[in-house]
């Protein structure tokens with residue numbers, strides 16, 4: 001009797017303690033107290049129901065909140081296990097679906113090394129994408145941010161008629177998300193994918209842009225100097241085949257984007273790339289050493305589009321670059337192993353800048369080409385005689401140069417051009433004028449106004465003034 005009374009008050013103490021712990025949210029400790037109660041009094045109804053409830057609470061979060069995901073997670077786990085097992089079996093025959101899964105699980109890029117302004121604003125969580133994708137494909141729910149877009153992507157991938165009769169194809173398109181075949185640099189479907197020696201895949205152009213800044217893998221930072229030296233960016237044909245087989249419509253869209261970009265880069269009136277460096281003139285050669293990352297990109301684009309042209313402008317403290325410039329055409333470009341290059345260019349046409357802008361780190365401009373205004377009759381005859389006089393003056397000056405000076409000039413700009421047979425044939429006027437302006441000891445500021453002049457008479461008068469001034473100062 002005594003013992004029973006003692007255990008009853010003791011039981012009450014544990015019950016009260018357990019209730020206090022419940023109200024504090026300390027579920028595990030409360031459960032322990034109720035279990036103590038039951039060890040003292042196994043028939044205690046209160047302790048029985050409370051312990052059962054707490055036990056349920058402790059185990060519930062998984063089952064209560066995400067019951068529909070259980071099968072999903074387990075399938076994911078078994079899928080991972082499957083991949084692991086497959087990798088451990090060297091004799092495993094290559095399976096695209098397996099390979100894709102591995103690539104998507106492995107693609108957890110740290111921030112790719114690209115300049116902030118070059119990066120797309122879209123933020124991606126590649127380490128989650130596989131998990132999320134599985135979730136969407138099986139539960140069809142759409143609670144995650146950006147879920148709609150991803151789900152649409154998946155639907156598009158699934159809706160592809162990619163040989164639905166082939167069980168492998170349909171299995172692949174079930175697990176294949178276009179996001180798995182995205183370049184981690186441009187966040188778009190791989191275009192002309194290349195793999196680095198460290199095993200990472202990027203679009204050719206994206207990788208080149210990264211290597212302009214730093215010869216390291218943008219993902220794992222492995223040194224790629226040797227790779228860069230060889231400059232053998234081999235396309236991964238397997239990846240291309242996978243994309244064209246399983247994501248044909250995405251590929252068409254990606255090709256369209258590429259073509260649109262190329263068309264944009266090819267426009268020689270709007271957003272023309274501008275090299276801000278030196279004074280360039282029509283018909284005059286202009287050799288350039290290209291080492292800055294933004295200009296490496298610019299030169300590559302000029303070559304890829306096939307225009308082989310860009311504008312050359314002098315620097316301007318206020319506007320960034322001068323309002324007048326000359327379109328240069330690349331005749332030849334030699335790439336060095338470290339990514340630098342030397343471009344042999346020649347001046348083609350003069351232009352006036354209408355609008356200054358920028359693209360991917362280099363300057364661009366909307367431009368308008370300039371042509372000489374033609375004259376006839378008396379004005380034409382006067383022009384011819386002025387031209388002949390100034391040409392003779394120019395010859396006198398050139399012949400007055402010291403041999404080594406002349407050799408240096410001719411080595412750089414070539415010999416002085418002959419007179420044109422027809423004075424007004426070229427919209428640029430006679431080429432010897434431009435050659436002379438390039439070699440005369442004039443500063444850029446003094447040379448620049450000549451680009452803007454569209455009257456041959458005015459240009460010849462200007463040149464005559466310079467030649468007379470030089471002859472005068474020489475004889476003094």
Ligand SMILES: [Zn+2]
Pocket residue numbers: 183184185186187188190191202203206
């Ligand atoms: Zn890319």
Ligand SMILES: [Zn+2]
Pocket residue numbers: 196198199200217218219220221222
């Ligand atoms: Zn790498």
